[in-house]
Amino acid sequence: MTGSPSSTYAGKLVLFHGPGKALECRSAQWKAPQGAEILVKITHTAICRSDLHTHCGHRSVPTPTVLGHEIMGRVVAFGPSASRMDLRGEPLEPGDRITWSIYAHCGDCFHCHSGWPQKCTDLFKYGHEPVSSDGSDSSGGMASYIQLRPGTSVLKLDPKIPDHHAVTLNCAMATAEAVVRRAALSKEPAPLVVVMGGGYAGLSTAAMCKAQGARAVMVVETQTALHSRCLDFGADAVFQPEEDALKTWVMNQSAGRGADHVMEMAGSSAAAELGLELLATGGGLMLAGTVFPSPSIPVDPERMVRGCQTIAGMHNYAPQDLLAATRFLEEEGRNLPWDALHGGTMCLDQSQEAFDEAQRSPGKRWILTP
Ligand SMILES: [Zn+2]
Ligand SMILES: [Zn+2]
Known part of the structure; x- marks a missing residue:
């Protein structure tokens, strides 16, 4: 018509x-x-x-x-x-x-x-x-x-797909898909991923990483009331950022190497800074949560160079990510x-x-x- x-x-x-x-x-x-x-x-x-x-x-x-x-x-x-x-x-x-x-x-x-x-x-x-x-x-x-x-x-x-699931596709879920696409998770060896934030985008990111073969996914979430749902979305562990056990878990999971990918979905400079500390050699920090003015964080250039590490940003997404997010919701998710x-x-x-x-x-x- x-x-x-x-x-x-x-x-x-x-x-x-x-x-x-x-x-x-x-x-x-x-x-x-x-x-x-x-x-x-x-x-x-x-x-x-x-x-x-x-x-x-x-x-x-x-x-x-x-x-x-x-x-x-x-x-x-x-x-x-x-x-x-x-x-x-x-x-x-x-x-x-x-x-x-x-x-x-x-x-x-x-x-x-x-x-x-x-x-x-x-x-x-x-x-x-x-x-x-x-x-x-x-x-x-x-x-x-x-x-x-x-x-x-x-x-x-x-x-x-129920309405109340589909309605978040064109922001939170498509952005999560864009972050995971840009991170380009390797198949072998399967990577260790840390996701900062257990909100809608963070949980979507964690679940998508698991679906794409991540060896293990840890979510860092400040609110303990949200911890159990992080596990329900496929996280293998969830910690508050200040817990010492967080770093121990990452090192134990990676034979002391660190995290291959850190995806910052919470919009927290402190979480981004913690993410840099956790990175393995060759690891990458993806920043996607900060969409408002936030404090700067220190970056040690020598550590980045010697560790062959990357920092990248991702704002919103391309149409292919909306399609991938929709397929995820129809299938694995x-x-x-x-x-x-x-x-x-x-x-x-x-x-x-x-x-x-x-x-x-x-x-x-x-x-x-x-
Ligand atoms: Zn939005
Ligand atoms: Zn244009």
Whole structure:
């Protein structure tokens, strides 16, 4: 179905006016999709840790804006020149249940051609862009509808994946997949991996590393209340960062060599610094959790040189990582206890309450439905 140019779609959206200001839920209307746009009815939006950082002022965004970028929904209508093919090459039709990349990219700039579409010079990021005061150009997940732009990678979802599992695919899980892809775990000898942080992205990373043949995975998590779920997601051990037993475990697991990979998913400079200490010869520290201003850490260049070690960063992901994350959720990861990470589900007009609950329950995803 192509939306009639005169069609309008009525719904609601939630405007964020800045830290400390009340979220404003208001009526809004969406036009039929133009050009290569696809109009989607949002069914679920999860409150990601980045949304919480923005909401409480740890990182600044232009306002007003409509937050929410872990989104899923159903296709309503296609613009006349919109692609009707998903990332797998399967046909897309109205009513299809989909996820999509957190951003739209041009596909033709230096960064797009260099394998970094998430750094496209013409990047448009859902849930991060300023909107007009009435929200009519809304592009965030805390809304009834969203207009997908050309250059957005769309993926049809297997009906067997429950909504509250699938909704995190296009941020937390795809980012975890990007981190694991860039780390390029060797098959033989199988590596020892340390994951910093037992949040959604950290647990996804740990589970993906196990699925890709890591010999052992340790998770470092500051909150002991979250330790048992780290084991449930495949970790072989979990420690608080200050425990001496942590280093002993790494050395015992590696004949004294250290960790082959450390993946920092918690957004903690202290965790990154600890990760550097744990690295084996040839080991790599991947930084992915820090998406807000954070303290610098000391790096010993001689140790890095003599140890042939690397430090790399990974922000967001490429479309192939969204596809890989979705396959993981359909296959190896389908029986993991994702339900334990779900805080609860609320309506858009309860957004303020949902943000408050999410702040109070770290490690849980709260979900909004229109
Ligand atoms: Zn996110
Ligand atoms: Zn580009």
